[in-house]
Amino acid sequence: MGDGRGMVPDVVEALLAGGPHQAVADVVRARLRMVPEGARALATAEASPKDVQARAQLTAAVAHLLASDEAFAQYLATTELGRPADPSTVQLRTGPSTVQLRTGAESSPTGPSTVQLRVGPAEARARALAARRSSAGIVVALVLVLIAALVALGIHLGSRPLLKPGGPDLAHAAQPLRDPALVQGVLPDARAMPSGWQVRSGPESGSGTDGKAPCLLPDSCDQQLAYATERFGAAEIQTVEFTVVTFASPEAAGRAFGTTLDRTAGEDSGAVTLPRIGDQSAVRTRGATSAVALVRVGGVLLLVHDDGPGAAVTAPWLTVFARLLAERAQQAQDGRTPDAAARTTSS
Template sequence: MGDGQELVTATVDALVRAPGSAVAQLVRTRLRAVPGGGAAEAAAGADPADPRARAALTAAVGRLLAEDPAFARYLLSTELGPPANPSTVRLRTKPADPPTVHLQARPGDAGTVQLRLKPVSGRRATGGILVTLALVVVASLVALGINLGNRPLLQPGVHGIDHAATALRDPAQAQGVLPGPAAMPGGWRVETAPQSGTSSGDGVPCFVRDACDQQLAYATVTFRAGPRHSAKFVVVTFASAATAGRAFDAMLTQVGGADAAAAVPLPSIGDQSAARSHGAEGMEALVRVGTTLLSISDSGADADAADAPALTAFARLLAARAQQAQDGRTPDATVPGSKG
């Protein structure tokens, strides 16, 4: 695409002309987070020939892509983007022989593979040789990471595409991100049963005051190991990654308090991550994965250790489960050595 407007036009065309396509359905979901976006898409779908409806949809898509450049970059990797150069693989049976097999993915053909066998020295290859060569070539392409079909739809966290995931709108989805006993290491049991709700609730305020309607759902659970060690998990979901990022910044400020709490070393996890120490009271890690904000509070015995191994393990666990949920999968990630 030469510029952003061309991508906007292509996206609008997909919504109007191919509303059932996977990309159109994804864009439609994202538009619901844009003020008036859902109504504009519905109006254009009801009357594609209405220029005013199309203009309103174009404006809404333009706002969506301007506010979420990572999503715009993702769309460029789909059929809405420029065609990729054809990928051709050639195999030689002998150094002196000309190429005998061509396997080519042609731009514009969805999932089309062209296999062509050239005669060699006047001989014709048998069907068995043809099949064998095709399998070898396909295996080679897979090993090299070449995708022969349509470009994949949404691989969050891959190829530098930030937060390419669907927002979790249902409290049940947020609760599904929480680990169960089988996902935890041995010795950990549920102390406070999982709770979930919409928007905000007890202990889960609105984090972005001018965008409370963009905070969708929350879920919490607390585990305990022995008499003094506990871990609380909190999941908060948002309509967009941008709002989740603002909530991350706001919550990190709250965690620090008036006197900025000491930072705790934490590996890079998800799209954003940080940890703070509360001294003898323990530590808290914050992680953003796409449209979700995650909090893990580790309190009690050994919770103030400098390397925070338990806190890191729990943060990775919750981040992995949040990513699975946004990928449309049932979260099943566990801590290494867990009961599961």
């Protein structure tokens, strides 16, 4: 089930009919909405769940998603959608002269399987005597039998990723952002910016260390996945440049935060106070007209470069824009389409 094709009908049913797999369906729904074709197919099918053509289009969209994202398909295979409705169970029952090991679900068509070990009277008496001498020994023995049974059944404790409560976040996720198009989506558009700010250049994006994205991890450039950049301006004298760089892991992004901060010209003069944003944040100022905010959110490094009169003295927009970019980066890593807008004191 590497490409997830066997799960497609169940995934479509969960998307349209709800039921016990709703939490997993919400994750798939969020991933579909990240792609225009998937979002359209989902919206059409949800509006007309009994329409054969709409259902066929949604089925094709789900099949394409699972075939193109093997890691996500493997994740779904570990959820309820990829497992039998009644997972296997192991029960131990003991009697005076028997030990029963029961496997399988009570509700399965054939019922649970039972393996019964019978011991003779002598052994039973010996066991009873041992129990009286040390109940701890019996507990240890039962635990060992249980572990052996679990191993024999191929049940690996803790191997299944768990859904985080409260939405489409999942433990496997904060998936690294490798697609330059997704990374570009982290950048704000004109609708997300405050009134008066217009695009001056960009957006531009690329993979790895192409174009305007030098390697920020000289000893492991392969950990740098994609970048996107864009510049806005206001009143012809104020500009802000947004840069997003993604990495294969939060650890790699954390190292890139440190190297980038060391390379960024300027000083931490205290003239600009930047509140804690994301997992890491810092600010550098150059004179009275330039300030740079660095923020890390998971596996994403963000830079906000503010230029203009008084930029490094009062930084009227630096915190607003740093928070905006951080929120959109978090949305993208959560599998959602970034739609956060700038929040100012007047809005």
